[in-house]
Amino acid sequence: MAQTHTGKLQKILTIFLCFWVAFFEGFDLQAPGIAAKGIAATFGLDQVQMGYVFSLGVFGMLFGAFFGGRIADYLGQKKVLMLSIGIFGVFMSLTAIAPSIEILYAARFFTGLGLGAAMPTMISVVGDEATEANRGKLNSLMYCGLPVGAIFVAGLAILLPEIQWQTLFLIGGLTPLALIPFMAIILKDKPKPVAVAQVSTEAVPGMAQVLFKDQQYKNTFPLWVGFFFTLMINYILISWLPNLLMEQGLQKQQAFMVMLVFQVGAVIGTLALGYLLDRLKLWQMAVIIYSGLFVALSLLFTTTSISMLVLAGVMGGIFSTGGQSILYGISPIFYSGTGKVTGVGSAISLGRLGAMTGPLLTGKILALGLGTTGILMASLPAVVISAVAVTALSRYKSAHK
Structure with missing residues (x-):
């Protein structure tokens, strides 16, 4: 009984700690959008x-997710x-005191590198605590820290x-450093199976084997496409929405206020869609998420009514960030064993590539004078492609319930 209690407490503390990691990612993702006018003026x-x-931080996340996930399979998640x-904490703090644009760019890149490595590791930690019956719930409880951080x-x-x-950047950089001692105490690396001693290169499968062997590519490619385009849309909204509205x-x-x-x-989307993930087929989730996102984008970039923009803002948050959280929640089920963090990290890396592409593409569209109409025309096809990709994964998830 005592052991059961201890195990339950360990799970609660692990999810709680991962919530705070996600909180500070949300803080960092929103801070540049809020601070954009001040940074530009400085x-x-x-x-x-x-x-x-906007994009250099996400560029760092791309490398962090890809290589951080791989390193975690060797060194351990903790x-x-x-x-x-x-x-992340050190370089976000450096952003606030950067004396030149070059240092600012470098600080944003390394901030992203730290965050990028944290996310696949954190998702795998939560995935190790989850079952198919509660995967959506645990993931949503962890991941809702991201929008809560952005709300803050x-x-x-x-x-x-x-x-x-x-x-803003000093608050967001110094505070998460206080989490590290708690991580040292609370987090536990998942024990590896006892077996005949092998060199670590044999214990951890090659990257190509994890991602593509035995028809694994049928899961890897749609997952990559879904991550790329969903995060592209999400980061366009997170990075540029306040400026576009002004x-x-x-x-x-x-x-x-709309932000x-x-x-x-x-x-709301992270918690509600996480609840639905435990009850609906993945193709049904795809229909709900991407239909809602299509409508939200159409409203955001075509109306000037405050009430309609508030409605569109709520819908955008529900279906873009909520949809992103679903991808994070399902990604561990497509990979297993010692290559799991590598697989999850590769998918998140492609998502980060999309997240980097979105703000850059938006900047180019605005510089060309195409305005919000150009952004809308670039965004809607991405919504449709994401819906098709996530729907293609539904058969695998149903077979592994």
Whole structure:
């Protein structure tokens, strides 16, 4: 009985700790969008250069997710997660005191590198605690930390409109460093099966074997496509939405309010869609998520009515961030054993590539003078492609219930 109690407490503390890691990722993802005007004024940046500020962090996430996941399969999830949070915290703090645009770019890249390595490791940690009956619930409880972190930043911007952008980055960089001692105490690496001693290269399968062998490519490629385009849309909204709304004529506080309800919708979507994931087929989830996202984008980029923009903001949060959380939740089931973090990390890396592409593409579209109509025309096909890719994964998930 005592052992059962201890195991349950361990699971609760692990999910709680991963929630806070996700919280600070949400903080970092939202902070550049809120601070964009201040950063641009401090360094004299144009829209294309701001696109680099948004995208370099995501570029770092791409490498962090890919190589961090691989390293975690060798060194263990606990060590990699602690190191990742240390790198993230130090370089997010450096962002606030960067003396030049070059240092700012480098700080954003290494901040992303730390966050990128943390995410696949964290997802695998939660996946190890989950069963098919509660996978959606545990994942949503962990991942809703991301929109909660973003809400916290948006709330600070609304309550303290004169807050300096440097202060935001110092808060977001120094605070997560306090998590590291708790990780050292609470997290436990999943024990490896006892077997005849083997060299580690034999214990951990090759990357190609994890991703493609034995028709595994039928799962890997659709998962990559779903991640790429879903995160592309999500990061366009997270990075550029406040600026786009202000260019459409909204006041600063109104734009931040729409961004705030977007993140409230993200919390609702993460929890509600996680609940549905345990009860519906994946193709049904795809229909709900991508139909809702299609409508939300159409409203966001075609209306100037405040009430409609608030509704579209909530819907955008529900279906873009909520849809992203579903991809994170299902990704561990397609890979097993010692290559699991490698598989999850590869999918997240492709997502980060999409997340980097989205803000850069948006900056280019705006620089060409195509406005929100151009962004909408680039976004809607991505929604359809994502829906097809996630639907293609439904058969595998149903077979492994």
